[in-house]
Amino acid sequence: MAAALIGAVEAGLIFGVMALGVYLSFRVLNFPDLTVDGSFVTGAALASILVVHGVSPWMANLAALVAGATAGLITGVLHAWGKINPLLSGILMMIALYSINLRIMGRPNIPLLHQRTMWTDLAPWTERLQTVVPGADHLIVLFVLGLMVLAMKLILDWFLKTEIGLAVRATGDSPRMVRSFSGDTRRFVVLGLAVSNAYVAFAGALMAQYGGFADIGMGIGMIVVGLASVIIGETLFRQTSLHRLTAAVIAGAVLYRIIIALALRARFLETGDVKLITALIVILALVLPEWRGGRKMTKAKPASRSLRPLPSEGGEVGASPGGRLQDL
Incomplete structure (x- = not known):
């Protein structure tokens, strides 16, 4: 059970980076990017x-980031200059990427067994630490992923606070x-989608x-996972400031993976x-706030009745020496 929860947190941190990209497109840009x-x-x-061809795994991550930015840029261009519907432009790019990815x-599948990856590079540190701390391999993974996610979060926070x-x-x-x-919104849409998909590809x-x-x-189904x-994150960790919102999104991704694991x-x-569970989680996260809001409104209605004006000395509600007040 403990191993499953640790694995869920590790995967949740990775999905947290993707969720930041989805947050940028869906919430910040208000663009339904598929x-x-x-x-x-x-x-x-x-x-x-x-990695299979011997490139450093760290450089491979950066190359993936650039490739994702390019995909987002093309989606933005299709919408901004091609005048294609936002939803359709994302669908077209998603379909095109299937063939490009192949x-x-x-x-269809590339195994990375016996290949140099980030984690094989960290193996010497893991072996040294395991002599002192049992289960150090998971600690190393959590530490490295945590640093990466924190760095990506801080970069996004900084970017969204710049003039651009x-x-x-x-x-x-x-x-x-x-x-x-006199601002060109098309450029900002393209830039936002490029950054968003760079995070997703990373x-x-x-x-x-x-x-x-x-x-x-x-x-x-990654778009559903991101959403x-x-x-x-937004439902359980209601925040207003930018850096807290991005932290809530990451926490939401970790919590999502824990829910799936349980x-x-x-x-x-x-x-x-898994996909069915994901759909149910999204439905509950969307419906529960609406139910809560409806209950609060229902409770507030009887209270509003007590705010009616009290009868005056003449015995009539709203009466005054000059006559009855007109209802506004």
Whole structure:
């Protein structure tokens, strides 16, 4: 059980990077970008093929980041200059990336067994630490992933507070206002989508090295996973400041993986039910806040009745020496 929870936290940290990218596109830019399902695999595929050909796994991660940014840039160009619907532009890019990813990989699956990865580079440190601390391999993985996720979070926080980042945020909130100040919203949409998919592809590269393989179908449903992480984070950790919001998104991703790990411990559930569980989690995260809000409104209505004016000395509600007050 403990090993399953530790593995869930490790995978949750990786998905936290992807969730930051989804948060940028869906929440900040208000852009329903479905490129995520394709760019996640692009990052995994490119990193894996580079590792197989002897490239440093750390450089492979950076290459995946650039590839993801390119995919997001093309999606943005299709929408901004091609005048294609945001949803359709993401779908078109996702479909195109399926063939591109197959071209990159050369086959549907690339195993990374006996290949140099991030974790084989850290093996000497792990062996030394295990002589002192049992289970140090998981501690090393958590520490490295935690540092990476923290770095990606701080970079996104910094970017969104720069002048260009503020323009990206303004484009998502009120594009008309940006255009009124002679700003080109198309450039900011393209830039935001490039950064978003760079994060997603980077997460794909991390997941490929963590799991030890890259598969052409590993990106199916990633957009739902990202949305689940964002919604869980926003629902359970209601925050207003930017740096707390991004932290809540990462926490939502970790909590999502823990929920999945605990759910799969049930006897009547199988590993093939992961997508169903994910859909149910998203539905609950969306519906519960609405139910809470509805109950609060229902409780507030009887209280509002007590605010009616009290009868005056004349015995009539709202009466005054000058006559009865008109209802507004």
